Amino acid sequence: MCGIVGVTGRKNATEILLNGLKKLEYRGYDSAGIYVNDQKGNGYLVKEKGRIEDLRAAVGPTVKGTAGIGHTRWATHGVPSQANAHPQVSADGRFYLVHNGVIGNFRELKAEYLADTEFVSDTDTEVIVQLISRFVNEGMETKEAFTHVLSLIDNSSSYAFLLMDKTQTDTLFVAKKKSPLLIGVGDGFNVVCSDSMVMLSETHDFIELTDGDVVTVTPNEVEIEDEDGNHVTRNQFHVDDDASASEKGAYEFFMLKEIDEQPAVIRTLQQKYINEDGSLQIEDDLKNAIDGADRLYIVAAGTSYHAGLVGKSLFEKLAGIPTEVHIASEFGYNPPLLSEKPFFIFLTQSGETADSREVLDKVNQWGYKSLTITNVPNSTLSREANYTMLLHAGPEIAVASTKAYTAQMTAEAILAKSLGMHKRTQAAADFELGSELTKVANAIQSLVDQKDVAEKMAQKYLSTSRNAFYIGRGLDYQTAIEAALKLKEVSYVQTEGFAAGELKHGTISLIEKGTPVIAIITDEKTAGLTRSNEQEVISRGANVINVVSENLATKEDQIILPKVHELLTPLAAIIPAQLLAYYTSKERGYDVDKPRNLAKSVTVE
Template sequence: MCGIVGVVGNPQTTSILINGLKKLEYRGYDSAGIYVTDEQGHDILKKRVGKIANLQQALDTNDQGLAGIGQTRWATHGKPTEANAHPHFSEDKRFYIVHNGVITNFNELKQKYLSDVHFASDTDTEVIVQLIAYFAQQDNSSTLTALQKTLSLLNGSYAFALMDRQEPDKLWVAKNKSPLLIGLGDHFNVVCSDAMAMLDQTHKYLEIHDGEIGVISKEQVQILTLDGQAVQRDPYTVAMDATDISKGTYDSYMSKEIDEQPAVLRRIAKEYYRDQQPVISPDLIAEMKQADRIYIVAAGTSYHAGLVGQELFEELANVPAEVKLASEFGHHLGKLSQRPFFIFLTQSGETADSRQVLVQTKALKYPSLTVTNVANSTLARESDYALLLHAGPEIAVASTKAYTAQIAVQAILAQALGQALNYQPKHPIDVLNQLGLAANAIQTVIDQKDKLEKLTEDYFDKHDRAFFIGRGNGYMVALEAALKLKEVSYIHAEGFAAGELKHGTIALIENQTPVVAFILEEATAAHTRGNVKEVVSRGAHTLTIAKKSLAQSDDTIVLDDLNELLMPLVAIIPGQLFAYFAAKHRGNDVDQPRNLAKSVTVE
């Protein structure tokens, strides 16, 4: 959530900032602003609530400079107002700052050091910039010294870019827990919270780690520890092309990313198989072989993918597994097994709740793996091992292809672990073959978009609530399908274990209440159909989604068969499309639903 951009040494600074902010819109925001200056002291500060287009309209041709910073804000402290939008500035208007994260002790700092300062906003961020100004004035300190003093006092998470009107040819940056990158240009340099923001300017980036400061000019980048020690670090190249983040002919990123899923599964198969066998780091497999339990830590959609993964590890490798919500687990680790292994599922690799767990498990010296879509992300870098999803950029806030990619990579890893343990599953799976079948089966569903759009009109367009039910993997898919629908259409949707309906939930069923049932496994198919009859008898408008070998003539959607453990790869696609069409029909912003952010970088 929130996005930061900065430029130093480029006469096109304003355009670069605006274009960079546009590329970060997917992260979720409610206001945006930029500060730009030149070397003669001419500067502008423009902030607007709402879309970046509002900010763009506020700029004129004279709003140019050689350096600047900008941010898209997702409100945490203070309402979405122009005063609370970033950049923020010190009372003497010498320093300007943009900040991602949350400062947990801002009130205490405000009372101790800044009781005489007039604040223009309700944000924790303004405390940072006012503190820097306070220390700069108090001792006539350099900007770097004032920054170091301020950082030593801050608790919480932050990534920020700072400018000083007295030194307009520099940027100062620092981070703790929140992502931030330095991009290396040709006689200029940039800063961003996501490389996608600056791919049209550079493909070379320097990581800045927690507890470090960057001092950036157009020709030089210095990275320092908090006590001023120089840090040497080689840049890395981001292979992604700027065209990878284009919508092309699609009306939304969500629609594009749904359609990309067959290609993603094929790409994963290509990356992780050689001569029909899974190729996973021997060191990773050796580490996992020692585990007596696998803990899968995730949030949101990744949590739902983890539920499927739990079944895969237990069935294909015979290793006990359990899935933990990162936001809960970080505060309640509980009694762990003797030899735990931790898998962190995260699309962005920056999920703050998951990182909180990783910090604790590392302190306990437990091994860890991050499965993510973003190379060089914080969780990928800080865990012992990392596996990439190879899904390509996912821009829409509502995750689709990352879900299927996470299931696929977990299946491959479970197969490799089972083979290393010489475990013979009762029902062996040829995962490579299944991924190919899944890609074809997904494409078959996607090719029925017209039918799915009409079903959306019938079941969801005139309703403000809906229920999804299933058993086993069908229940896991129901949870994800409900999440997708509520995320983008704002319909109150819930996923339930079908067998639990009669234990209370069935009280919610009224005449014409939409109920979607997933029938994906043989052992519980008859039971789930019984639950469907229960809600029908109470007036529900039911839609059944069944795998072909379990289908009946009156099922609404029939899916091509896969092994039951991998049926979620295909079964979720109707749910994704229902959500997309329901949001589109209601005129919602499909890619940027209200109140949500793509990368949740605060706990």
């Protein structure tokens, strides 16, 4: 949530900031702002509630400079408003601060040090910038005051700070704890950003900061001090991603573009991890580490958690390893009784999810091994786990995850097959993963090529409905949970995914005339049972949409799935659900890519 950009040493700082903020929209936000300095004593602050387009419209031709900072805000302390938007400014107009994260003891700091200060916002961020101003006015230098304020912040807090002093026009002061922040390195300029993707038009070389780092950035220098005040050098990393990959092209919304990219993502994963002879490119050290475990613990949030539920079946059936799946925000503060030799797998699109990182911190303290499966190399969870497996899905911009979800399940299948071969299980030996994933990629291509079917279903059954249900059994139930999340998060239709057999244990009381119920049927063992459950809701007036594998289909079924391996059916079955969610949101006139109140990367607990 929230996003930070900063630049020093570029003539077109205003445009760089606005373009960077535009690319940070995927994180979710409700206001935005920039501060730019022209090195001639002129500073310009522009903030707006609403979209980046509103901010751009408010930026006049005189707002120019060679250094500046920008921010997209997702409200935590204080309602969405121009006053609460960042940058926050000190009372004397000298200091400008943008901040991601939450300051746990801001009220105590405000009461102890700033009782006589007049505040213009409700934010915890303004407390920090006013404190910096106070200590400078008492005689400290800017960096000294900045560092001193950091020492006053309690350990429960999280922050990524980017500060400008109007009297030091080309200098950016940076600090990080828990919230992600990068320094982008250029020739005669440097940038600061929450995500490398947003600055790829300026540089492809970045420095990942470590918790506790305090950094001074000028056009020609990046000076880093660790939490003990020692000068340190952090290694640079190079990002090869093409900045144009995050452009919509001819698509109206990123979500549809990313749905369409899923066959290519699966083929990319095949190329990255499966050799021509069918062997898998999973490092031996990782396989040996997992082989020594007596239980896997998958930890994730949201859509990644749903991918983990599918992963449980893959790891247990192909590799014979007992597997548990846990919601990160619950595990972090209420961990279960662990087995003697656990191994942890963290599923995360961004690699920055705060709840998952809280668990990983504990896992590292406990001394257990861990793997992060993520789409973002050099992300925090990637760096802090023992092993990383990349999704290679390319930038995912829409808040509602689609291609990262299918990439996660594909990666789990590859890892499970590799572990099974390492453990010599018969199930893994019989599972021709390469050819089966080719069938899945072809099946998904067939489904995305039939968008008109999903569009008609959305128009007919979901465009005006207040609520809806997805039902299924086994892996179809896991798909139903994710399908329900997709529909509710982008269309605001109250949707729940249920195990089909549980309807009669209470939930069927919610079925009314016209209630949409989408049934997912891919398992031959339970197909008849799910169809029986369908009849129960039909008899109570429900409108049923069937999503059925072709080998189980009847002529009355509306959406037919090409046949794929039973363990991989969630990869195909989710596609119609993604399209139904997309078209329902579009029919209702919503911003499909940026649903209200949601963020792509949840970097606060």
